[in-house]
Amino acid sequence: MKVTVNTLNKMAAEGRKISMLTCYDASFASLLEDAGVDILLVGDSLGMVIQGVDSTLPVTQEEMEYHVRCVARGAKRALVLGDMTFGSYQQSPQQAFANASRLIQAGAHMVKIEGGAYMAETTRFLSERGIPVCAHIGLTPQFVNAFGGYRVQGKSEDDARRIVNDAKVLAEAGASMVLMECVPSALAREITETVAVPTIGIGAGVDVSGQVLVSYDALGVYPGKKARFVKNFMADAQSIQGAVEAYVKAVQDKSFPAAEHTF
Incomplete structure (x- = not known):
């Protein structure tokens, strides 16, 4: 059955965990959804894991459209989520619509x-x-220069209140889903209990509607220091599909993220 916004709302309401992984091509799109992944995120993380740059900032609208088209061709069941790239939506709602519509047209x-x-x-x-x-x-990676690095957000009381307000205001404005990155697990749980839409966490604890990881991280492919919230599911698997199935199962049974993956 095709995963839609309504599917995600129903899963969240019933307490069934949503699984998401990044995806950048048709072959992985087919493999990931066959392994049970609900959402394929065509992330601007492709800048780092595909292109070899040091942040998401250089990724262009045209590059994102290309990768969305590739993933959409390989996906039959999963929902395809496309990242808006840096500079493609901040100027005005009209600019955002022009570029978002191109991603929708790409698939x-x-x-x-x-x-x-x-x-x-x-x-x-x-x-x-x-x-x-x-x-x-x-933690919004496109703001890495403003943040002074990739740092946990919401640790102070004022910062936490700001993030809760962000979630409430955006959900009330019509957001279909809220993704929280690198926030304390207690804060993520409060937001999940507050907003009426599904929540997805990455480094945000287990008490959210679902989880996302960069697929390269989950498969132990990407070199460099592993982030605290990452688990290498390939370490105990015999195949890539087996590793992805293990990730989906761990998300569904709430064994991932464990305490060592949270803040």
Whole structure:
């Protein structure tokens, strides 16, 4: 059965965990959904894991469209989520719609936008015009220069309140899903209990509607220091499909993320 926004809402309401992995091509799209992955995120993380640059910032709109088309050709069941690239949506809601519509035309079913409550107008503009939006809050990698690095967000009381407000405002503006990155697990749980849409975590504990990882991280492919929230599912698997199936199962039975993967 095709995964849609309605499917995700039903899963979240019933307490069935949603599994998401990044995906950048047709072959992996087919493999990941055959292994049970619900959402394929065509992430601007491709800048680092595919292109070899040191952040998501250089990835272009045209490159994202290309990879969305590749993934959409390989996906038959999973929902395809496309990242809005740096500079493609911040100027105005109209600019965001022009570029988001190109991702939808390329095969995405939803787009992901980084930023807090100030993105509410853009979120509303897109959702009212038929483009589902995933709001990305907490650690937003496109803000790496403003943050001074990849740091856990929401540790102070003021910062935590700001992030809760971001989630509430964006959900009320029409976001179909809220993704939280690198926030304390207690904060992620509070947000999940507060908003009426599914929540996805990466480094946000187990008490969310679902989980996402960069597929290269989950398969132990990407070199360099492993982030705290990452688990290499390939370590105990006999095949890539087996590793992905193990990830899906661990998300569903809540054994991932474990305490050592959370903040």
